[in-house]
Amino acid sequence: MYNEQYRPQLHFSPKENWMNDPNGLVYYKGEYHLFYQYHPYSMVWGPMHWGHAVSKDLLHWEELPIALYPDELGQIFSGSAVVDAQNTSGLKTSDEDVMVAIFTHHGEDNEKQSIAYSNDCGRTWVKYEGNPVIPNPGQKDFRDPKVFWHEESGKWVMSLASGDCIRFYGSPNLIDWELLSAFGSEYGAHGGVWECPDLIQLSVEGEDQKKWVLIVSINPGGPNGGSVVQYFVGEFDGLEFVCDDSADVVKWADFGRDFYAAVTWSNLPEPTWIGWMSNWQYANQVPSEPFRSAMSIPRKLGLSRINGEFTLLQTPIDLSSLYKEVVVSNETIALKSSETYRVKLDHRQLFAQANVMDSTASEFLISFRGEQERLEIVFDRKRKEVRIDRKESGQVSFSEHFASMDRMPLAEFSDFTLILDKTSIELFVNQGSNVMTELFFPLASEFTLEFRALDGELVLENVELRHLESTWK
Missing domain, CATH: 2.60.120.560 (Exo-inulinase; domain 1)
Known part of the structure; x- marks a missing residue:
């Protein structure tokens, strides 16, 4: 087991069947949680579930039972998870902090945002009775919510992929959401659909300042073909993201063919992300078995000013x-x-x-x-x-x-x-x-x-x- 011809020995891969985007990355009480898009009945993409694995060091992973199954509202597409330490949601029922997962319910041409919660360190999940918490506004591609607590404005902020731009929503409790603003219709690369956004704050290396970085995956449209991750550097005031660069500037996080849908762990002081190590041009055909796909090595993130340009830095975790x-x-x-x-x-x-x-x-x-x-x-x-x-x-x-x-x-x-x-x-x-x-x-x-x-x-x-x-x- 785990020694098949094309089984990665350093990277997480599921025991069997299909995996794609990392989801619900959250750290709590010494455990790194990795949820992921998972089809448990086939080695090709199909009805999406949330698979689940945990690690104490981001290297050695234990695969756990499936966390979220499709239901009458649709498949369980990508999303994020947070520790609601102040119980803003009112969903806490145990001595543990409540974890809240925010994900896309994918129905037939209808994507909307829903939540589920866990009161036992992420081992079991209950879907919220009032789902969806953000209904579809009449848009086909409306998915992949990434949520964090914005201290300055005292609310949860969601980045959501909406066609080929990003919408930002705010909420006091992870349940009631209002639209704050949108970004990107005239910025960056638009060779495909925008997906899997993430908005994080990074310190600038060697300078006494921080900048906001908006991460966006795009498929297709990569510089070498297919799937790719782009990013924007600027300011965020709790309402709007304003990019420092001119609209035609494109910044790629990874020029390789096989790094996609990368997002960061929440509840972790040092920004760290992981990506799906494949490309939609051939992901369903790669010759590995009895599984398909692996995750990248987790990478710590930084920001540096190089030749006057803010540039994302990626450092693999200590091996x-x-x-x-x-x-x-x-x-x-x-x-x-x-x-x-x-x-x-x-x-x-x-x-x-x-x-x-x-x-x-x-x-x-x-x-x-x-x-x-x-x-x-x-x-x-x-x-x-x-x-x-x-x-x-x-x-x-x-x-x-x-x-x-x-x-x-x-x-x-x-x-x-x-x-x-x-x-x-x-x-x-x-x-x-x-x-x-x-x-x-x-x-x-x-x-x-x-x-x-x-x-x-x-x-x-x-x-x-x-x-x-x-x-x-």
């Missing part, structure tokens, strides 16, 4: 508790032009990081090679981009959209962190200001890691390569 064999530790690797540094990997769970120094090379390549396959990362200084090439990475023929060469604009690079699992790679460049997440489905069982410099020399310092233990053990 040191999973460190196994040391492959390379605190080494310097100097590569002459066209010289290759090779390391044979015992297995595919790998943590790698390095600082890039004194580079005159036009390209720096990181390759994972099997007998007849390769996954390649290219840092290209001439074209000012990073490319991930998975055209020959193993099984690619299951979808016409999968065999891809994906690109991320990048003028310079100073460091990288890389997390490799059985079927995924997560790349964080320049302190997490540039990120790519990609799936691949290798056929080989043995791999070699290669570093190579082209048309010049390259020095890597503080190189760390470590095998990682499975989180299922």
